[in-house]
Amino acid sequence: MLRLRTRFLAVVGALALGFAVPMSGAAADPAHERSPGDQLAKEITNQVKPPRIPARPFNVVDFGADPTGQRESTAAIAEAIEAASVKGGTVIFPEGEFLTGAIHLRSDVNLHVGEGATVRFSQDREDYLPAVHTRWEGVELYNYSPFIYAKDVTNVAITGSGTLDGQADEDHWWPWKQRSNGHGGVIETEDRDALFEMAESGVPVEQRDFGADSKLRPNFVQFYNSSNILVRDVTLTNSPMWMIHPVLSENVTVDNVNLDSPNGPNSDGVDPESSENVVIKNSRFNNGDDCIAVKSGRNADGRRIDVPSENILVHDNHMRSGHGGVTIGSEMTGGVRNVVAENNTMSSPNLDRALRVKTNSVRGGVVEHVYFRSNDVPEIGGEVIRVNFQYEEGDAGEHTPAVRDINISDVHSVGGEFALYLKGYERSPVSDVTVSDSSFSEVGTPMELEHVRNLRLDDVDINGEHYDETVNEGA
Known part of the structure; x- marks a missing residue:
């Protein structure tokens, strides 16, 4: 690395x-x-390659899995994965319905969900114990296993045209975020606050064990400290929270995946966290939170681990519902750099922003070298471009963030509340933002700027007014 x-x-x-x-x-x-964005996209493309895993088949039914979905097949699936991992192979779900608890992947294994196959995950939280080492909203702990979990592995894949159904709903997993705890928060608030306090106080990760009483929802798919990863062609639906979450991982490809969980709270589509060399392409996003959110740890725990996310390429995707099409943060304490998002379509009144950076002075971190180009935004609900330093806790800490070298080109949008919404701090302005060859039509307000330095507008049209100028606002 x-x-x-x-x-x-x-x-x-x-x-x-x-x-x-x-x-x-x-x-x-x-x-x-080449331009910096061209060069960076080419470099990432050249470096990120899918794993090579033997096609040697291991059919889960041959290991005792029930294709009718009437009984759990957790043990049979685990046996098939263990057998495939000996010399490498493909664990196959044939046509049918399969009920399972947590699936733990091993190196040199492709989990293939075939055409007509649906893997449904148990709604019993006991099926995701014992607790595993994971990250929850940017903080390490021991918690319920992600539904599909791969830790310390290399050469691993999830493929096939079938469906992975998390079966989260209004009675399972989601209520922990949605229902009141009677004390001004929601059910998960007590555990969430306790976890964050442990991290701020330096409690060792091994002692942050939330176990069977946890009210912290697991991720759907998580790769932890792993490399050479592929997720291709599958559909993921009804997620408890974040859907695909590579952490401290490298050489990751997400290709032609359908991420469909618009009703679930915090159901981000793909969240690379403290990860390097990631390509997300040709996929469809319909999410209850950010479609893609690039992250790097939260607050004290992010500073302890101190690993950025970098070299992220996002191209030829279609984003529908979500809080942001491509988002950076808010868990960005370790920094984010070298991000290219190009040739994506972002279109829905239920998509709040196209490009979003969210942070504050409790998080800290540096975001730099971001290229957002040739993206089509025919319909948007809120801000087309939003950079905000007042997220969640706001300016309440000692770790001033920095956002700089943001390059927006050939972006064309219709609708929304703002074309550009950029708000930094007086001591740390949003700096060196370039918008070129772009148009923003039918927006409510052209720009909302606060503490912005060197905003360059080059051949930009907003509501029919042309801009060729450099703007400094409160910097």
């Missing part, structure tokens, strides 16, 4: 200073020069 990180930073830094950086094997002449 260190070598790749150094290479990427050298590329972005050199291009930001105006130097041409040739691709490997390319001559250093003008014909090979």
Whole structure:
């Protein structure tokens, strides 16, 4: 990871200073020069490759799984995975319905959910014990196992045109976020506050064991400290909260996945956290929170681990419902850099923002080198571009965040409340934002700016008014 990180930073830094950086094997002449966003996207594409896993089949029915879904098949699925992991192989769910508890993947295993197959996850929380080492809203702990969990593995995949159904609903998992606890919060509030206090107080992770009494919802799919990861073609639905969550992982591909959980609270689609070299492409998002949220840990725990998310490429996706199409934060304490989002369609009155950065001075962290380009936004509910330093706790801490070098080009939108909503701090303005060759039509307010430095508008139209200027507001 260190070598790749150094290479990427050298590329972005050199291009930001105006130097041409040739691709490997390319001559250093003008014909090979690219913009920083082009260069970065190419570098990420060249580095991220799907794992190579043997096709050797291991049919779960042969290990005793019930294809009628009348009884749980957790043990049979585990046996098939163990057998496949010996020399590598593909664990196959054939046509049918399968009921299971937590599935724990191993290295060199492809979990293949075939056409006509539906894997339904138990609604009994006991089926996700014993507790495992995980991250919950950016903080490490021991909690319910994610429904599909892979820790310390390499070469792992989830594929196939079938469906993974988390079976979360108004009576299972979601109420912990939705129902009052009678004390001004919701059911999960007490455990959430306790976890965050443990992290701030430096309680060792091994002692943050929430066990069987936890009211903290598990993730749907989580890869933890793993590499060479592929999720392709499957449908995920009815998630308890975050849907695909790579943590401290690298070389991750999410391709042609259907993420459909619009009614679930915090049902983010894909959340790379403290992860490197991630490609999210050709997928469809219909979510009850952010479609994609790039993260890197929360507050004291994020500073303890101190690993950024970097080298993230998001392209050719379709975002519908959600709080943000591409979001950074709010758990971004370790920093986020080198993000390219291009050729996506973001269209729904239920999609609040296209590009969103959310942070505060309790989180801290640095966001830099973000390229949001050639994205089509034919319908939007709120702000097209939103950067806000007042999220959740607001300016209540000692860890001033920084957001800089944000590049927006060839973006065309219709509707929404604001084209640009940028609010930093006086001591830390939102800096070096470039918007070029873009149009924003039928927005309620063109711009809301507070503590912004060097906002460059180059060939920009907002509600028919043309802008070619540099703006500084309260910086």
